Amino acid sequence: MVRRRRDLEPAARAEEDERAGWMAAAQRGDVGAYECLLTSLLPPLRAFVRRRGVEASEVEDVVQEILLLIHRARHTWRADRPFDPWMWAIARNASTDALRRQSRERSRRDHAADLFGEGGTDIEELVAPGAGDPEQQLTGQELAPALTEALSRLPASQREAVELLYVEQLSVAEAAARAGVSPGALKVRAHRGSRALREALRAEEES
Amino acid sequence: VSTGRSTEELVSRLAEDLEPVRSVAPLHLQVFAVTGIWALSGAVVAGWLGLHPLVVLERGTLSTTFAWVLALVGFAGLTLGLACRIPGRERLALAAAGGVALGVVVAVAVGLLLPGSLADAGPLAQCMDCVGRCLFLAIPSGVLALVLALRAAPWRPGATGIGVAIGATSLGALLVHLSCPSPSPWHWLIAHALVPMASGVPVGLLVAWVLHRIGQRSRLATSRLLKA
Numbered sequence: 001m002v003r004r005r006r007d008l009e010p011a012a013r014a015e016e017d018e019r020a021g022w023m024a025a026a027q028r029g030d031v032g033a034y035e036c037l038l039t040s041l042l043p044p045l046r047a048f049v050r051r052r053g054v055e056a057s058e059v060e061d062v063v064q065e066i067l068l069l070i071h072r073a074r075h076t077w078r079a080d081r082p083f084d085p086w087m088w089a090i091a092r093n094a095s096t097d098a099l100r101r102q103s104r105e106r107s108r109r110d111h112a113a114d115l116f117g118e119g120g121t122d123i124e125e126l127v128a129p130g131a132g133d134p135e136q137q138l139t140g141q142e143l144a145p146a147l148t149e150a151l152s153r154l155p156a157s158q159r160e161a162v163e164l165l166y167v168e169q170l171s172v173a174e175a176a177a178r179a180g181v182s183p184g185a186l187k188v189r190a191h192r193g194s195r196a197l198r199e200a201l202r203a204e205e206e207s
Numbered sequence: 208v209s210t211g212r213s214t215e216e217l218v219s220r221l222a223e224d225l226e227p228v229r230s231v232a233p234l235h236l237q238v239f240a241v242t243g244i245w246a247l248s249g250a251v252v253a254g255w256l257g258l259h260p261l262v263v264l265e266r267g268t269l270s271t272t273f274a275w276v277l278a279l280v281g282f283a284g285l286t287l288g289l290a291c292r293i294p295g296r297e298r299l300a301l302a303a304a305g306g307v308a309l310g311v312v313v314a315v316a317v318g319l320l321l322p323g324s325l326a327d328a329g330p331l332a333q334c335m336d337c338v339g340r341c342l343f344l345a346i347p348s349g350v351l352a353l354v355l356a357l358r359a360a361p362w363r364p365g366a367t368g369i370g371v372a373i374g375a376t377s378l379g380a381l382l383v384h385l386s387c388p389s390p391s392p393w394h395w396l397i398a399h400a401l402v403p404m405a406s407g408v409p410v411g412l413l414v415a416w417v418l419h420r421i422g423q424r425s426r427l428a429t430s431r432l433l434k435a
Contacts, residue, residue: 029227038218056222064217071221072429076293089294091360098426 015040020083027074038067045091052095055102062098066091104171150200158193165190234296234418237289237355238282245281245348245378252344252382263326263385270384271319273395277381280310280404284374285352291366292359300366307373314400322391328393337387337398341380342406349375353414361422380404 019040025033042063047060069090077086151159157179162174165186176186232240263270283306290300328334352371380403384395 019337027228027230029225031222031225034225035218038221039215042214042218060214064214067214067217067221068426068429069360069362072425073223073294073362075358076360077295078230078233080233081295086295089297090360093294123314143285 068096146204161189162193235294249348258337280331281378283307284370288367288370291363292356328397334398344379345375364415364418369411372411376403376407
């Protein structure tokens with residue numbers, strides 16, 4: 001929860017004033033002030049993103065998203081308004097987007113597990129370098145052209161389903177909407193496509 | 208965003224990319240500007256259709272209520288569209304969204320309580336005429352609000368699109384309500400309130416989609432610039 005300015009300790013208020021001064025200078029094009037500002041924001045932003053429940057492996061990515069958004073929206077801060085609420089609003093927005101993305105990613109993985117079974121082979125397992133038994137797998141460099149080749153041989157509808165789900169990483173609902181079919185039909189196409197890919201890659205491996 | 212690059216490195220790249228910027232105008236000035244354009248279109252309407260604000264009062268409480276509801280939804284919608292693009296103005300945006308919701312609820316409630324039937328709204332052509340004017344008169348204030356929203360933060364396209372579209376169509380409808388000679392409350396309800404507001408929704412969704420695409424492009428352009 002972001003506190004109101006009048007509730008802040010004098011030290012915190014002084015920090016906010018310092019940040020506001022840097023931002024005002026940055027809006028005039030002062031590179032040094034801007035670097036000071038962004039650097040001073042890193043520790044509180046990292047702490048904030050962790051508190052919001054973003055996965056540890058994604059914290060830096062989300063902090064970078066926030067910095068980019070601050071950069072793109074820096075003209076929306078006005079010197080007659082407090083700086084911190086402006087900055088926290090951007091941080092909240094970017095971290096909410098990240099949490100939504102994580103949740104979509106989780107549901108996509110759950111869906112993949114539904115399709116192929118927990119122990120089954122997923123496209124991601126096929127393409128993940130070093131996944132499974134190294135001797136049974138093609139190396140990443142060999143796999144990329146083989147996978148591209150196998151994908152190009154799939155029927156258009158199956159290729160589209162595989163690309164939407166596994167390359168563009170859309171959710172089943174989004175992919176189905178994009179393909180103009182029902183979610184069930186999309187699942188079937190993706191399942192058939194991934195099975196065909198698996199077989200093609202196995203054949204490649206054996207040859 | 209920039210996987211593989213350290214955050215400290217990104218800070219340096221952003222600082223290198225820094226260019227002076229002009230702050231956006233204060234929110235109240237933005238709202239005044241949109242109001243000014245709306246008033247100007249009102250002046251045009253006065254010459255074109257004949258604006259008779261006092262007729263609204265003479266037609267009784269119900270007519271005045273419609274005028275207030277349209278003004279509430281109009282200004283609240285535009286404030287929502289503009290405020291939600293400015294980081295830190297979320298409370299105002301939320302209050303404005305509440306205003307829009309309240310206005311819509313009142314309009315619907317009035318509709319449920321009205322005696323008579325839809326047929327009392329008058330001929331379809333007359334209703335369509337009023338709806339068309341509402342949409343036409345929404346253009347000046349809507350376009351200006353959209354331009355101002357585009358200059359602000361590149362986010363929340365949905366709330367911006369819907370807020371601006373419903374707000375602008377309601378303000379357009381207010382001008383029509385102030386100039387329409389029809390004495391029928393059903394006509395006011397259908398042709399001056401519900402249909403114009405409902406028309407704002409698809410227009411708002413379209414605007415939201417455009418804003419979303421523009422936001423995506425600007426985000427990609429920034430990422431590319433930083434990678435270069």
